[in-house]
Amino acid sequence: MSKFWDAWQNVANNPGVPGQASTLLAQAGQTVSAIATGYTQASAGWADARTAAQTTVDTINDAAAQVAQLNDQIRRTVASDGNANELLDQRSVLVTGLAGLTGATVRDNGDSTIDLVLGGNSLVSGTSARKLALVGAARVEDAAATPVHVEWAGSSVAVDVEGGELAGRLATLAGAQPGGNGGPWAESAALYNRLATSLAATVNGVHSTGVTPSGAPGGAFFALAGALPAALGLSVVPTGVSGIAAAAPGKGGSDGTIADAISRLGTSPTGPDAVWSTYVIQVGVLSRAATQQAVLSTQATTVATTAQTSQSAVDIDEETTNLLMYQHAYQSAARMLTTVDEMLDTLINRTGLVGR
Known part of the structure; x- marks a missing residue:
């Protein structure tokens, strides 16, 4: 962005010079490409996050099925006066993993079997287990309209995932929100769309008030089309110095008033740079808060794990x-x-x- 504004300043200092115009158009193309690349990376990051969430759901389903099988084996072993300690240890490891993935809680049935409760419903009930299904948007553009969430497989009933790794993954897949409180990938993609829209609107607004070296009225410098301006809709209109409206009307082709005005858009409190800066600051604040929360969560997890190990590791x-x-x-x-x-x-x- 800074190089783009500098290129306009160079045109203002040397209006009508083909070399400076070529540099401006090249820099404008690079800016458009950078915005498109940023959007593509945000979209790809969202897609990777959804794949990771699906892997997590598959892991949960597999572990829940194993807990149900172990419940059956443990009950049979205990009923025949056998030693089920090894089976209990295996189940304990799986339950600990599921609690970390979903925030599920354990309910003792009193017959050597346990239930795993997730969002008020049983993920594992005795010797049977239910499956989860990840549903919702398949791309970041649809994340706000069709939020990615988890349902009980075979039904349309949503699962209230209160915590664990899965809740964190679902949070990253949330769609963009008006207040900027959506998922990081969707908010990043939305930022690039806002940036493309702001860049086109501000530059075009000034450029259209100028005239080209031949005296023709300046039109749009950027073309903006489609619902996804950052990805596909932003492009540069002029192809040479003859299409750049650097002069103010009535001042001749050697005037650079309009080019100078466009170069100063970079410092505007409502310009595209301000849009970018606001987002960067927001990311910094959210990152700091997330890091602090992660430290506290890690400490709490360590204490809880130590307490659990001290109890579960000893059979009197x-x-x-x-x-x-x-x-x-x-x-x-x-x-x-x-x-x-x-x-x-x-x-x-x-x-x-x-x-x-």
Whole structure:
């Protein structure tokens, strides 16, 4: 943007010079290309985020099915007086992972099985599991009209994902909002559209008041068409110095008043640079808030995980059995050492004493 405004200033200083006009048109083309590239990257980032969300949903469905299977195995093992500790550990690992992915809570059924509750409904109920489905927009342009969300598979009932990784991924897929509180990718794409619109409107507004070197009225410098100006609709109209309206009407072809006025749009509080700066500041504020929240969440997670591990990693019955086993093993070993000691005493101190 700065180079674009500088190119206009150079035209103002050298109106009607083909070299300066060519530089301006080249820089204008690069600016248009940069805006289009930014929009494309935002759109691609949104698409990647949706793919990642789908992968997360698939992982949740697979883990929930495994928990249901383990519930069945654990109940059968306990009913036959078997040792289900290993199965319980496997289930605990899966449940911890699901809690991290969805924020689901655990409900003990009292028969060695558990339920996993997500948004007030059971994701896992005893030995059966429900599946989630990711639905909604397939591209960033539709994210506001058709929000990406999760439903129970086979129904149109939305799932209230209260926390976890999945909630974070869904938040990044939110569509752009009037207040700028939408998902980061959609807001970024919307920014490039606003930037393209603002650039065309402000430059065209001044350019149309000037005249070309031949004295013809200046028209639009930028063409703007379509609902997605940043991606496809923004283009440069003039193809040479004859189409650039750098002079004010009645001042001759060597005047650069209009070009100078356009160059000063870069410092306008309502110009395209202001649109960009406002967004950059907003991103900085949101990034700082997100980083602080992440630190707090990490600390809370560490405390909770430590507390959980201290409880779940110890089975009192199993540890008591092991202690008894070790105690008997120690007693047996001690008895063996006593016997060996007595045998050595007999061999060393009593051998050869018979008959004396």
